[in-house]
Each structure stands twice: as C-alpha cells, then as structure tokens.
Amino acid sequence: MADAPSGFDSFSCPVPFARYPQILLAHGGGGKLTHELIAQLFLPAFHNSLLEPLHDGAILTLPGERIAFTTDSYVVHPLFFPGGSIGDLAIYGTVNDLAMCGARPLYLSAAMIIEEGLPMDDLRRITMAMRAAADQAGVALVTGDTKVVDRGKGDGMFITTSGIGVIPPNVDIQPVRVRPGDAILINGPIAQHGIAIMSVREGLSFTTQITSDTAPLHSIVAAMLSACPDIHVLRDPTRGGVASTLNEIASQGGVGMELEEDAILIDEDVRGACEILGFDPLYVANEGKVIAIVPDAASDQVLQAMREHPLGRRASCIGHVVDTHAGVVTLRNRIGSMRIVDMLSGEQLPRIC
Amino acid sequence: MCLAVPGKVLEIDRAAAPLMGTVDFAGVQKQICLEWVPEVQIGNYVIVHVGFALNTVDEQEAEETLRMLKQMGALDDEVR
Amino acid sequence: MKFVDEYRSPEAVRSLVTAIRTATTRPWTIMEICGGQTHAIVKHGLDTLLPQEITLVHGPGCPVCVTPIELIDRAVAIALQPGVMFTSFGDMLRVPGSSTDLLSIKARGGDVRIVYSPLDAVTLAVQNPTRQVVFFAVGFETTAPANAMAVLQAHKLQLKNFSILNAHVLVPPAIRAILSSPTNRVQAFLAAGHVCTVMGFEEYIPLAEEFHAPMVVTGFEPVDILQGIHMAVRQLEAGRADVENQYARAVRREGNPAARAVIEEVFESSDRTWRGIGVIPRSGYRIRDRYRTFNAEERFAVDHIEARESPLCIAGSVLQGLRKPHECPAFGRECTPEVPLGAPMVSSEGACAAYYRYGKLAHG
Numbered sequence: 124m125a126d127a128p129s130g131f132d133s134f135s136c137p138v139p140f141a142r143y144p145q146i147l148l149a150h151g152g153g154g155k156l157t158h159e160l161i162a163q164l165f166l167p168a169f170h171n172s173l174l175e176p177l178h179d180g181a182i183l184t185l186p187g188e189r190i191a192f193t194t195d196s197y198v199v200h201p202l203f204f205p206g207g208s209i210g211d212l213a214i215y216g217t218v219n220d221l222a223m224c225g226a227r228p229l230y231l232s233a234a235m236i237i238e239e240g241l242p243m244d245d246l247r248r249i250t251m252a253m254r255a256a257a258d259q260a261g262v263a264l265v266t267g268d269t270k271v272v273d274r275g276k277g278d279g280m281f282i283t284t285s286g287i288g289v290i291p292p293n294v295d296i297q298p299v300r301v302r303p304g305d306a307i308l309i310n311g312p313i314a315q316h317g318i319a320i321m322s323v324r325e326g327l328s329f330t331t332q333i334t335s336d337t338a339p340l341h342s343i344v345a346a347m348l349s350a351c352p353d354i355h356v357l358r359d360p361t362r363g364g365v366a367s368t369l370n371e372i373a374s375q376g377g378v379g380m381e382l383e384e385d386a387i388l389i390d391e392d393v394r395g396a397c398e399i400l401g402f403d404p405l406y407v408a409n410e411g412k413v414i415a416i417v418p419d420a421a422s423d424q425v426l427q428a429m430r431e432h433p434l435g436r437r438a439s440c441i442g443h444v445v446d447t448h449a450g451v452v453t454l455r456n457r458i459g460s461m462r463i464v465d466m467l468s469g470e471q472l473p474r475i476c
Numbered sequence: 477m478c479l480a481v482p483g484k485v486l487e488i489d490r491a492a493a494p495l496m497g498t499v500d501f502a503g504v505q506k507q508i509c510l511e512w513v514p515e516v517q518i519g520n521y522v523i524v525h526v527g528f529a530l531n532t533v534d535e536q537e538a539e540e541t542l543r544m545l546k547q548m549g550a551l552d553d554e555v556r
Numbered sequence: 557m558k559f560v561d562e563y564r565s566p567e568a569v570r571s572l573v574t575a576i577r578t579a580t581t582r583p584w585t586i587m588e589i590c591g592g593q594t595h596a597i598v599k600h601g602l603d604t605l606l607p608q609e610i611t612l613v614h615g616p617g618c619p620v621c622v623t624p625i626e627l628i629d630r631a632v633a634i635a636l637q638p639g640v641m642f643t644s645f646g647d648m649l650r651v652p653g654s655s656t657d658l659l660s661i662k663a664r665g666g667d668v669r670i671v672y673s674p675l676d677a678v679t680l681a682v683q684n685p686t687r688q689v690v691f692f693a694v695g696f697e698t699t700a701p702a703n704a705m706a707v708l709q710a711h712k713l714q715l716k717n718f719s720i721l722n723a724h725v726l727v728p729p730a731i732r733a734i735l736s737s738p739t740n741r742v743q744a745f746l747a748a749g750h751v752c753t754v755m756g757f758e759e760y761i762p763l764a765e766e767f768h769a770p771m772v773v774t775g776f777e778p779v780d781i782l783q784g785i786h787m788a789v790r791q792l793e794a795g796r797a798d799v800e801n802q803y804a805r806a807v808r809r810e811g812n813p814a815a816r817a818v819i820e821e822v823f824e825s826s827d828r829t830w831r832g833i834g835v836i837p838r839s840g841y842r843i844r845d846r847y848r849t850f851n852a853e854e855r856f857a858v859d860h861i862e863a864r865e866s867p868l869c870i871a872g873s874v875l876q877g878l879r880k881p882h883e884c885p886a887f888g889r890e891c892t893p894e895v896p897l898g899a900p901m902v903s904s905e906g907a908c909a910a911y912y913r914y915g916k917l918a919h920g
C-alpha cells in the first residue's frame with residue numbers, strides 16, 4: 124500500500140484520487156480504490172502514530188483509572204448546515220458524551236457509510252471538518268472503517284463514532300445522584316442547532332443568521348468540575364431538547380423539577396423562527412449546551428466557572444430539583460402560572476394549526 | 477388553529493405576480509405572498525399564515541388595546 | 557417580538573384576572589372555538605387563574621381533529637400510489653386513519669413531504685414534471701384563501717401534475733350546530749381570531765341574535781384570551797348578546813375582501829362530515845366545477861376506503877364540549893400522543909393532547 128503523503132495541509136491541493144468526482148461502489152469494495160481512498164484522504168487527514176500501523180484495531184496504553192466509553196451514529200440531513208456539518212457533529216457529539224461522564228476525551232474511532240454518488244468534494248469537506256474538530260477537542264482518531272452502499276440507500280453519508288476517555292478519581296456523575304434542592308444549570312441560550320437545520324431543510328427555507336451551536340464541551344466541563352468535583356449529573360440536551368433531557372433525568376432519578384421560564388435564555392431570532400414554525404424551543408435540539416445538576420450550595424461557583432469560559436458566558440440557573448411530583452418537570456410561566464413540561468412524543472413537526 | 481404571526485415588511489417585489497415580499501420575524505426572514513394586502517408599505521406589520529399575509533396590523537388599534545389595559549391596571553392599584 | 561410580547565405581559569394578565577373576578581357574579585360557560593386558543597389556555601394555565609364560576613369549554617376548532625377519517629384513509633391510499641408526491645402541512649402527518657397514518661407511509665418509503673405553504677407544493681409540481689403532486693388542503697377559513705391561491709397558480713401555469721385533496725371546514729355552521737344541540741351548555745363564544753381576519757365577523761351577528769349568545773372575536777396570546785373572556789362575562793352579566801371584536805388589531809368587520817374573493821373564485825360551500833360529530837350542513841368547501849381538474853378525489857380512483865373509528869374514542873363528545881379529555885376512559889391509557897386513537901390526541905391544538913401535555917398535574 125502506498126505511503127501516506129506527509130505534510131497534508133489543505134484540501135485545495137489536487138490529490139490524485141480527485142480524478143473520481145463521486146464516490147463509487149468500488150471505493151467500498153476493499154480493493155485498490157478503497158486503499159487509495161484511505162491512503163489519500165483519511166490517513167493524511169487523521170494522521171497520528173496510533174493510526175499509522177493501520178491494524179484492525181488501535182493498541183492503546185491507558186492510565187489505570189476509570190474509563191468512559193461511548194458510541195453514537197450521525198445521520199443528520201442535510202450534511203452541511205449553517206455553523207457546521209455532519210463531520211463536526213460526529214466528533215463533537217461523541218466528545219461531549221464522554222465529557223458528560225466527567226471524562227477527559229482521548230481517542231475516537233470513525234466508521235463511515237457513504238452513499239454511492241456522494242461528490243468527492245463533499246467527502247473531503249466533511250473529512251477536513253472532522254480533523255479540525257478532533258484538533259479542537261484534543262482527541263485522536265485512531266481506528267476506522269469505510270463502506271459504500273448503493274445509490275439511494277444512504278442519505279449521502281452516515282458516520283458512527285465511538286470514543287474513550289478517562290474519568291478523574293473524585294468525579295461520580297450519574298442520574299441517581301440527583302437530589303431535591305439541587306440547582307439546574309445550563310451554559311447558554313437554547314434551540315439554535317435544531318433551528319439552524321430547519322432553516323436549510325427543503326420546504327421550510329428561511330433566511331437567518333442562526334448557526335448551529337455545535338462545540339466541544341470537554342473544557343468547560345473540566346472547568347466546572349474544578350469548581351465543584353461533586354457535580355451530580357451532566358447531560359447535553361441534544362435530540363428532544365432541554366425538556367426531554369430533564370424528563371429523562373427526573374425519571375431516572377425519581378425526582379421532580381421546577382423550572383423558571385424567565386431564566387431560560389432564547390435568542391430573539393431563534394424565538395422568531397420557533398414562532399413561525401410553531402415549535403416549542405424547549406423541545407428543539409442543541410449541540411453545544413450542557414445541563415449540570417449540582418448541589419445548590421455549589422451553584423454560584425459553578426456558574427462563575429461557566430461564565431469565565433467562552434462557551435458559558437450566558438450561563439444561568441434555570442430551576443431546581445424538588446421532592447414533589449416525582450418524574451414530572453414543571454415550568455413557572457412569565458405570567459406566574461405553572462405548567463407541565465412533558466416528554467416529547469415523536470419528532471416536533473412544523474404546524475399551521 | 478391558525479398559527480399566524482405578526483412580521484415586519486422589509487421589501488416588496490412589485491414585479492412579482494402574485495405580489496411577494498420579504499417579511500422579518502425578529503431577525504428571521506421569509507418570502508411571503510402579499511397579494512391580499514396590496515396597499516402595504518415597507519415598515520408595516522402583517523399577520524402571516526402559511527406563507528401569506530392575511531391582513532396588515534392596525535397599529536392604532538393595537539395601541540388602543542394596550543392603553544385600555546394600562547388604565548385597567550391603574551384602576552386596579554386604586555382599588556387595592 | 558412586536559405585537560406578541562405586549563400581549564404576554566404579566567401585569568396586563570393580572571389586571572384582567574382581577575377585572576374578570578370583579579365582573580363575575582354568577583356561573584357562566586364559555587366556549588373557545590379555536591384550537592390555537594385551547595393550546596394557549598392550557599399552556600399558560602389561564603383556566604387556573606379564572607374564578608370558579610367560569611367554566612371554559614374547548615370547541616371543535618382544530619381542523620386537523622375534525623377532518624373525516626375517510627379523508628385520512630384516502631390521503632394514505634393516494635400517497636401509496638406510484639409516481640405520487642404527497643405534500644401536506646406537518647399537522648396532518650400523525651393523525652390516525654383506520655389502520656395507519658401519513659408519517660408511517662413516509663417511513664415505509666412513500667414520498668410524503670412537509671411544506672410550509674401551499675405555494676411550495678405548486679413549486680414542487682413545477683420542479684418535478686414527471687410526478688403527480690397532491691396537496692392535502694386542510695383548514696378553516698383562515699387557510700382556504702392560501703389553498704385557493706395554489707389552485708389558481710396551478711391553473712395559471714397550466715400544470716397537469718398538481719391537485720388538492722380538499723378538507724375545509726367552516727366555523728359559523730359549527731357554532732350553529734353546537735347551539736342547536738339539546739344538550740348544549742355553552743352560553744357565550746370566543747370566536748376564532750384568525751378565521752375572522754379573513755372572513756370578518758358579520759356572519760356571527762345573526763347567530764348571536766338568534767341564540768342570544770354573546771360572541772367575542774378573540775386573539776391568541778394570554779392577554780387577548782383573558783380580555784375576550786372579560787368582554788364575554790360583561791355581556792353575560794348584562795344580559796346582552798352582541799358580537800364584539802377584541803382582536804381589533806388584526807380583524808376588520810368585513811375581513812379581507814381580496815382573500816375572500818379568492819376563496820369565492822375557487823370554492824363553494826357544501827355539506828361536510830366532521831370527524832366525531834357527523835354531517836353539519838353547508839359547513840365545508842368544495843372545489844367549483846371550473847377547477848375540478850385540480851380535485852385529487854376525482855383524479856385518483858381509490859377503492860376500499862375503510863373509515864373505521866376506534867370504538868374507544870369519544871372525540872365527538874370532547875369536540876362538542878360535552879366531555880373533558882381526562883373524563884375519557886381511554887385517556888392516558890389506550891390513547892396517548894404516541895398511540896393516538898383519535899385526532900384530538902395528535903394535534904398540538906387538540907383538546908386531548910393539550911390536556912395530556914400540560915394538564916396532568918391539575919386534573920390528575
């Protein structure tokens with residue numbers, strides 16, 4: 124197999140595999156074209172000493188501590204949206220799942236299922252986005268796989284990433300640790316990612332400056348754990364939004380929650396988009412947000428640590444855990460009345476009614 | 477039923493048939509059919525449902541409603 | 557957001573609640589027609605702020621909920637036909653037919669697409685000349701002009717591959733049917749603000765007189781609804797039965813004549829079946845003969861329409877305001893938003909879904 128070219132800098136360089144403007148079934152066949160694709164696109168992009176042996180698995184030396192291990196599949200459509208691409212999500216999503224365990228993310232794997240006919244340029248852009256995201260998150264991509272499926276069977280591309288991280292000794296994050304009285308914190312305004320996706324979805328297009336908030340959360344989480352190692356729960360409110368995530372935790376922890384509508388920040392234009400589509404922002408996906416449930420006494424320190432971090436400037440306390448109505452999340456409205464914030468059933472669809 | 481939202485008219489394409497324009501909703505913009513509000517001016521607000529402006533917002537009436545509510549609030553304080 | 561936030565003001569809400577309490581000396585039953593108003597009431601807990609004497613009853617103002625099951629089955633059958641691109645507002649996708657719904661058809665590989673505007677469906681027809689594009693034209697009078705425009709556009713462009721499956725329902729005949737029912741308890745109505753933005757409110761005047769029931773054209777924000785209730789209570793207490801306009805910033809007496817003209821051009825009134833209620837005379841729109849080529853019911857010969865309702869579903873009673881959702885034996889058990897037996901559990905405007913979502917604590 125050909126040696127990986129060194130010093131691969133930018134994707135504007137006309138590498139030989141660019142003679143194929145689209146992915147062919149043969150690129151997934153395991154033969155010459157597969158090896159070319161790996162050698163000339165993936166290897167240079169993710170280049171590191173652990174990947175280089177190109178064995179079936181990567182051999183890692185891990186410190187003798189607790190390991191966090193996670194996996195996730197990314198099937199977002201469209202592949203490119205304001206603020207990012209499936210590549211960013213695939214790296215940050217898994218890095219964030221590790222961060223939600225309190226872990227320092229270390230190594231990722233990436234399995235790609237590519238639809239025949241995907242333009243090579245798109246694949247290149249996505250790969251570069253993954254590399255940039257991995258750098259930003261301080262992780263290495265150490266093993267991977269590539270398959271190609273028939274045209275019409277793949278929605279462009281699917282990516283599955285798995286990740287390993289190390290958990291510091293005095294950190295113990297799990298839903299059952301949630302306690303009545305705990306403060307519920309979030310690092311910023313909600314609903315940006317879901318709306319950014321909607322803005323480029325066919326049939327719903329609108330012009331906006333709203334971009335996805337996709338970002339790696341490991342460093343803000345590290346700062347929060349420094350301020351308070353005894354954080355009870357961390358979770359990122361992705362699909363289903365803040366409402367679904369809090370309902371899950373309330374259920375798993377056997378507690379109730381009370382939220383304050385005024386404390387939940389939403390940017391004006393995100394709100395405008397939600398109004399015209401008929402969406403409730405509490406159910407819209409986020410990709411750069413972390414919810415932390417912390418002992419009330421520590422909430423000021425944790426908030427301060429969040430606000431000192433670029434991803435947490437507008438962090439706020441959005442409510443508290445209570446010992447009534449176990450498993451149910453309620454919200455106090457601006458006008459002073461209470462309502463239940465239920466779990467989402469199915470996907471939120473734009474409505475006219 | 478009938479989710480309709482007020483938005484501000486930013487641009488009007490008088491050459492289009494049916495009449496179309498750009499309407500802004502707190503920073504989000506959409507192309508909206510203005511065929512039934514032909515007298516609309518840039519800067520007016522319209523009530524938008526499924527991509528169509530149903531009517532212009534009568535700003536005087538809106539102010540009147542709010543004024544009445546404020547008065548009600550003022551009376552309220554006196555009663556207490 | 558301008559013209560929205562002001563009508564969510566906590567101070568205004570407090571003033572209105574006080575005013576309603578002061579004005580109310582006897583029990584009154586008021587119905588809000590529009591599902592959007594139901595949604596706002598339950599979401600903001602407005603009914604919990606009212607004095608006990610006021611009973612709010614939720615009306616059949618959810619076109620999604622009242623679209624006949626037979627039409628859902630027909631939509632499903634058309635969507636399954638090869639070469640068809642079935643387009644719809646998002647609201648309709650989860651409404652249960654006799655055996656399945658449009659979202660499940662989409663999952664099975666049917667080409668079902670959500671559009672924001674009926675004109676988007678016309679654009680899809682232009683962009684896909686080899687496909688038959690069908691649009692599910694649902695709604696009250698609010699949506700009728702937009703759906704009519706789609707037909708006019710298709711006619712202007714001489715499209716051969718566009719048609720609509722029409723399911724319009726009208727509000728005044730529904731009010732008449734409710735007030736004429738021997739078991740009716742409703743004494744006053746909050747009329748649907750956006751319907752009246754198009755149609756005006758003249759047609760409610762004879763109804764208010766004939767049945768001696770006050771009608772207040774009302775908007776959708778908490779302040780609008782409370783102000784509408786206040787105006788209705790003042791009338792009831794004084795023994796009046798007039799039509800008043802709370803939503804004056806959007807509604808004129810004559811509505812929007814240009815929009816009404818477009819409806820008039822494409823549609824004419826007809827009898828219509830309301831799911832869970834039955835046939836209400838002259839309560840729907842049908843496509844006029846001159847545009848019959850755009851009528852999907854004629855274009856697609858579809859057999860074996862089942863039209864079989866779940867025996868457990870009491871949607872009819874709920875939609876007429878005779879029973880509350882949590883009084884239904886199947887509520888929260890066999891019937892949930894994930895597995896809905898009837899339409900009011902699906903649409904976010906449906907009374908059952910609104911109760912399920914927001915009302916569990918208060919109503920048990």
